[in-house]
Amino acid sequence: MSAPNVPTSHIGTAPRTLKDTLLPALAAAGLGIVLLFGAGFAPMEALHNAAHDSRHSAGFPCH
Amino acid sequence: MFSRIVATGAAAGIVAGLLLTGVQHLQVTEIIRTAETYEVAAEAKPVAAHTHTHTHEQAHEHEHAHEDAHKDGHKDGHKHGGWQPEPGFERTAFTALADVSMAVGYALLLSAVLTLRGKDSNWRQGLLWGAAGYAVFFIAPSLGLPPELPGTQAAPVVARQAWWLCAAGGMAAALALLVWGRHWSLKVLAVVLLAVPHLVGAPQPAVHGGVAPPELARAFIVASALANAAFWLALGALTGHFHHRFNGAR
Numbered sequence: 001m002s003a004p005n006v007p008t009s010h011i012g013t014a015p016r017t018l019k020d021t022l023l024p025a026l027a028a029a030g031l032g033i034v035l036l037f038g039a040g041f042a043p044m045e046a047l048h049n050a051a052h053d054s055r056h057s058a059g060f061p062c063h
Numbered sequence: 064m065f066s067r068i069v070a071t072g073a074a075a076g077i078v079a080g081l082l083l084t085g086v087q088h089l090q091v092t093e094i095i096r097t098a099e100t101y102e103v104a105a106e107a108k109p110v111a112a113h114t115h116t117h118t119h120e121q122a123h124e125h126e127h128a129h130e131d132a133h134k135d136g137h138k139d140g141h142k143h144g145g146w147q148p149e150p151g152f153e154r155t156a157f158t159a160l161a162d163v164s165m166a167v168g169y170a171l172l173l174s175a176v177l178t179l180r181g182k183d184s185n186w187r188q189g190l191l192w193g194a195a196g197y198a199v200f201f202i203a204p205s206l207g208l209p210p211e212l213p214g215t216q217a218a219p220v221v222a223r224q225a226w227w228l229c230a231a232g233g234m235a236a237a238l239a240l241l242v243w244g245r246h247w248s249l250k251v252l253a254v255v256l257l258a259v260p261h262l263v264g265a266p267q268p269a270v271h272g273g274v275a276p277p278e279l280a281r282a283f284i285v286a287s288a289l290a291n292a293a294f295w296l297a298l299g300a301l302t303g304h305f306h307h308r309f310n311g312a313r
Contacts (some may be wrong), residue, residue, distance in 0.1 A: 028069055036168035041166065046146045053161075058165060063220060
């Protein structure tokens with residue numbers, strides 16, 4: 001990423017703006033939060049039971 | 064860019080998640096199973112007493128429903144109803160799935176932050192990020208809400224989840240301010256953010272205690288602290304490595 005001449009079609013050799021990294025980073029972080037919510041926080045009974053041991057050992061509040 | 068962040072998160076998360084499942088098997092899982100045997104024993108007693116108080120005049124249907132509910136809940140020592148994985152391979156497989164989901168989630172957050180930082184990284188810098196993640200997502204919440212065994216008395220789960228997020232968020236903001244803050248007032252703010260959730264205090268149950276012996280509860284805290292330390296260092300190093308591989312090494 002620090003290499004300025006990354007051959008991408010739409011960005012070319014222009015220096016990256018905040019928008020080029022901020023939106024993808026926020027989207028990826030949002031996806032990460034969805035995965036974490038499903039594994040660690042979601043109240044649904046089946047999800048809780050499936051992830052039970054993971055939640056306990058990761059220190060997520062459980063039950 | 065998005066696909067590179069996701070590729071980094073997925074690669075690091077899958078490896079670290081499976082590693083976590085392996086490390087949990089060394090101690091953590093065994094302690095949870097042992098605690099559940101105490102949970103079953105504790106639940107069995109009041110049920111027996113309760114059945115004796117029933118007279119034959121009471122509706123049989125009600126008793127049957129009651130018994131069924133208990134039978135279901137006691138299947139593998141867990142008081143929750145609904146579907147649950149069978150003990151053995153199925154339960155381990157779902158634990159692995161949950162571990163990987165959690166690990167990919169954390170790796171995506173870390174990978175997004177590395178991308179926003181805009182610098183190349185390697186596995187050694189990744190180790191530092193992993194240590195920070197351990198402090199934010201394990202140590203800070205555990206200071207108020209230590210990892211709990213099944214069958215431990217606790218405050219309502221939503222209140223504890225909210226406090227957990229405040230403790231983690233406070234620690235994350237505090238670390239960022241301590242590392243990158245230039246002005247002394249930012250360092251003071253960092254200490255305040257760090258301390259406030261713990262001064263307010265984690266939600267506590269009306270009565271403390273659990274069905275498992277205190278030594279087992281302590282052993283569980285040590286075992287999960289070690290397992291999570293190994294997990295976070297691996298996750299950080301792997302995320303740093305794959306971030307370099309997918310972005311910097313061209």
